[in-house]
Amino acid sequence: MSVTLQKIVSLAKRRGFVFQSSEIYGGLRSAYDFGPMGVELKRNLMDEWWRSMVHSREDIVGLDASIFMHPKVWQSSGHLSSFSDPLVDCLVCGERFRADKAPRLAPGADAPIELADKGRAKAMLEKLQGHGESQLERRGKILHGAKAGERGYVCPTCGAPLLSEERQFNLMFRTFMGPVDPIGKVIETVRAAIEGGAGEAAIRERAEAALDESTLYLRPETAQAMFVQFSNVVQAMSPKIPFGIAQIGKSFRNEVTVEHFVFRSVEFEQMEMEYFVPPGEGPKYLEYWKNERLGWWQSVGLKAQNLRFRRHDQGELAHYSDGCFDVDYHFPWGWDELEGIASRTDYDLKAHAAGSGKKLDYFDPQATDPATGKAGWRYVPHVVEPAAGATRGTLALLVDAYHEEAAGQTGKGERTVLRLHPRLAPIKAAVLPLVKKDGMPEKAREIVEALLEAGVNANFDQQHSIGKRYARHDEVGTPFCLTVDGQTRDDDTVTIRYRDDRRQQRIPTGEAVAVVQEALRC
Numbered sequence: 035m036s037v038t039l040q041k042i043v044s045l046a047k048r049r050g051f052v053f054q055s056s057e058i059y060g061g062l063r064s065a066y067d068f069g070p071m072g073v074e075l076k077r078n079l080m081d082e083w084w085r086s087m088v089h090s091r092e093d094i095v096g097l098d099a100s101i102f103m104h105p106k107v108w109q110s111s112g113h114l115s116s117f118s119d120p121l122v123d124c125l126v127c128g129e130r131f132r133a134d135k136a137p138r139l140a141p142g143a144d145a146p147i148e149l150a151d152k153g154r155a156k157a158m159l160e161k162l163q164g165h166g167e168s169q170l171e172r173r174g175k176i177l178h179g180a181k182a183g184e185r186g187y188v189c190p191t192c193g194a195p196l197l198s199e200e201r202q203f204n205l206m207f208r209t210f211m212g213p214v215d216p217i218g219k220v221i222e223t224v225r226a227a228i229e230g231g232a233g234e235a236a237i238r239e240r241a242e243a244a245l246d247e248s249t250l251y252l253r254p255e256t257a258q259a260m261f262v263q264f265s266n267v268v269q270a271m272s273p274k275i276p277f278g279i280a281q282i283g284k285s286f287r288n289e290v291t292v293e294h295f296v297f298r299s300v301e302f303e304q305m306e307m308e309y310f311v312p313p314g315e316g317p318k319y320l321e322y323w324k325n326e327r328l329g330w331w332q333s334v335g336l337k338a339q340n341l342r343f344r345r346h347d348q349g350e351l352a353h354y355s356d357g358c359f360d361v362d363y364h365f366p367w368g369w370d371e372l373e374g375i376a377s378r379t380d381y382d383l384k385a386h387a388a389g390s391g392k393k394l395d396y397f398d399p400q401a402t403d404p405a406t407g408k409a410g411w412r413y414v415p416h417v418v419e420p421a422a423g424a425t426r427g428t429l430a431l432l433v434d435a436y437h438e439e440a441a442g443q444t445g446k447g448e449r450t451v452l453r454l455h456p457r458l459a460p461i462k463a464a465v466l467p468l469v470k471k472d473g474m475p476e477k478a479r480e481i482v483e484a485l486l487e488a489g490v491n492a493n494f495d496q497q498h499s500i501g502k503r504y505a506r507h508d509e510v511g512t513p514f515c516l517t518v519d520g521q522t523r524d525d526d527t528v529t530i531r532y533r534d535d536r537r538q539q540r541i542p543t544g545e546a547v548a549v550v551q552e553a554l555r556c
């Protein structure tokens with residue numbers, strides 16, 4: 035049975051994985067909150083990443099940088115000038131959209147415009163004809179006669195080719211630090227500029243300049259901190275090249291198009307690592323990291339057939355990159371990016387060295403300087419960066435794990451189950467007293483306490499019938515349910531039920547912790 039995004043969104047809300055931000059106030063379109071199950075799943079994913087990147091390797095260290103950075107960081111990195119999307123307004127329905135993502139027609143092709151209903155189509159026809167679009171005619175709620183322009187693209191909502199000019203829209207969120215009144219400053223500056231007879235462009239420039247002193251940006255990627263702190267890390271840790279600096283943290287982008295639930299949101303969590311290598315070794319390590327990363331996504335449970343690489347074309351490469359692969363995942367709407375693995379050359383370290391006036395290089399006493407042929411080589415390292423999304427990764431885990439099983443011949447057994455990797459599951463073991471009497475709840479609590487003490491996230495659950503409890507835990511992906519029943523008092527055993535095949539087995543109560551721990555090790 036195919037998984038639709040709607041089913042994932044519904045399960046996510048019903049079972050406490052993801053909620054719309056500020057829902058009781060109507061929600062914020064592009065922001066989400068991870069609920070009690072979602073926060074566990076996302077943290078487990080991030081812990082796995084940290085374990086594989088930092089704790090299980092000697093060549094990578096961690097960093098936890100602040101979200102606010104000096105505004106010059108974004109100037110040097112190129113984000114202020116180039117981190118933008120081409121934005122266009124539809125002159126018919128008012129939709130604002132990204133030109134590079136809009137549907138395209140052949141230039142000059144018919145472009146029917148679809149309005150919500152006949153009344154609106156009639157009113158719009160009159161308005162457009164009044165603006166010189168006399169070739170248009172109406173059939174029902176559709177206006178015919180418009181042609182796609184040279185740019186080819188049309189409005190994704192109504193199909194109109196009647197569009198504004200493209201504007202570059204910077205994706206960084208801007209805010210202000212300190213006890214300033216930015217609005218007051220702008221009013222003052224604009225008033226003076228108007229009195230001085232300045233034109234619109236000059237007024238805007240002066241207003242921007244008035245805000246500059248206090249402007250800060252919410253970081254759009256975690257990566258820049260690793261470049262800016264490069265020297266401090268080298269001095270503090272004396273790492274031997276090649277080495278990496280890893281970070282997990284929030285990033286923010288004022289995305290023009292927010293789409294597919296948490297896939298593209300304005301606030302999201304990234305897991306990024308900058309791997310510093312000698313000049314000329316970028317391609318070798320790009321190949322190495324691309325394979326490592328694909329393997330890692332499989333190790334956290336994503337199926338191999340739902341993952342693939344996509345090489346970026348030359349024209350698609352970011353301003354800092356000379357080679358890039360995406361790890362794509364097969365989401366319900368098709369293949370889309372889960373992680374980018376880029377060769378960033380020496381662009382960032384050189385840009386920050388130029389911007390700050392501080393040297394950002396590395397001295398290798400054992401290497402031979404190719405220019406002089408002598409021992410000892412000082413150079414600006416090149417960088418290979420695996421940059422993954424934890425928010426997007428959590429969505430991929432939910433999609434991959436989601437299964438609906440039809441009822442058996444008896445009509446029983448229909449269920450929805452999340453087949454999450456046991457290490458990623460929010461709850462590892464649920465302990466269920468069959469009934470709320472005969473000492474069963476007390477025994478179940480003892481087992482929960484033993485599991486918690488052993489570091490296993492366990493859950494005591496005595497609400498509703500045993501069948502409903504199994505169903506609930508199947509839906510949140512709990513791999514093991516331990517049931518305390520009448521026999522427990524007689525022979526000190528419990529039933530362990532395995533989520534994936536619903537197999538049940540009796541085990542001694544004293545072995546419950548070890549059995550669960552062993553299963554989690556795989």
Ligand code: GAP
Pocket residue numbers: 254255256257287289296297298299300301302303304306371372373374419421422423424425426427
């Ligand atoms: N430092 C490089 C960098 O940030 P990116 O491809 O723009 O590269 C890396 O982002 C990853 O961050 C993406 O593969 C994706 O998983 C995640 N990501 C980027 N924008 C996102 C958004 N608006 N919402 C959710 N995740 C996003």
